[in-house]
Amino acid sequence: KQEVTQIPAALSVPEGENLVLNCSFTDSAIYNLQWFRQDPGKGLTSLLLIQSSQREQTSGRLNASLDKSSGRSTLYIAASQPGDSATYLCAVRLSSGNTGKLIFGQGTTLQVKP
Amino acid sequence: DAGVIQSPRHEVTEMGQEVTLRCKPISGHDYLFWYRQTMMRGLELLIYFNNNVPIDDSGMPEDRFSAKMPNASFSTLKIQPSEPRDSAVYFCASSSGPPTNEKLFFGSGTQLSVL
Numbered sequence: 001k002q003e004v005t006q007i008p009a010a011l012s013v014p015e016g017e018n019l020v021l022n023c024s025f026t027d028s029a030i031y032n033l034q035w036f037r038q039d040p041g042k043g044l045t046s047l048l049l050i051q052s053s054q055r056e057q058t059s060g061r062l063n064a065s066l067d068k069s070s071g072r073s074t075l076y077i078a079a080s081q082p083g084d085s086a087t088y089l090c091a092v093r094l095s096s097g098n099t100g101k102l103i104f105g106q107g108t109t110l111q112v113k114p
Numbered sequence: 115d116a117g118v119i120q121s122p123r124h125e126v127t128e129m130g131q132e133v134t135l136r137c138k139p140i141s142g143h144d145y146l147f148w149y150r151q152t153m154m155r156g157l158e159l160l161i162y163f164n165n166n167v168p169i170d171d172s173g174m175p176e177d178r179f180s181a182k183m184p185n186a187s188f189s190t191l192k193i194q195p196s197e198p199r200d201s202a203v204y205f206c207a208s209s210s211g212p213p214t215n216e217k218l219f220f221g222s223g224t225q226l227s228v229l
Contacts, residue, residue: 041222042222049217104158
């Protein structure tokens with residue numbers, strides 16, 4: 001059974017710091033991995049989608065990497081800003097069986113202090 | 115585009131009552147998903163549709179839950195009768211192509227409280 005774990009559960013950093021969020025999954029048979037952002041009381045916003053054949057994706061100050069063989073992904077946020085404060089979730093899509101299903105981690109809640 | 119639109123934003127009801135949640139996907143998106151989020155279990159897929167047809171409903175908790183998609187621009191998730199353990203945030207999401215390739219776009223969710 002695929003399990004997705006995110007560590008740490010919460011993180012607080014001063015503005016301007018570079019930071020890394022971690023995501024690990026138990027079954028390397030995935031189609032892709034997505035990173036989402038969730039603001040309090042809001043839905044999820046897809047940030048980056050990495051296909052299983054890719055190693056990384058970049059969007060602005062965000063860079064996501066994927067090491068499928070080791071079951072790990074990282075989300076790197078450069079020069080963090082208070083507006084980056086949110087919960088970040090990673091989710092994997094299985095490559096067999098129900099490929100319509102995303103398996104989510106519990107998220108890392110990030111606070112960037114001015 | 116206005117994005118995925120869900121209604122109501124908040125719903126408070128009493129145990130035993132019927133609850134209907136509504137979703138309008140992004141125009142042109144032919145995949146629609148219903149997710150539920152709780153503190154204990156995180157985000158869970160309940161059901162998803164492709165071209166208005168239910169593809170997988172294995173995540174629907176029990177027979178009290180039902181979902182329909184009568185046309186490409188509207189879907190409902192119904193709970194009858196509702197129970198306190200159904201209290202959660204229910205999200206609708208849509209995508210423009212196969213979920214293996216495309217990003218998922220989420221609505222703002224419906225916060226359901228069953229007393």
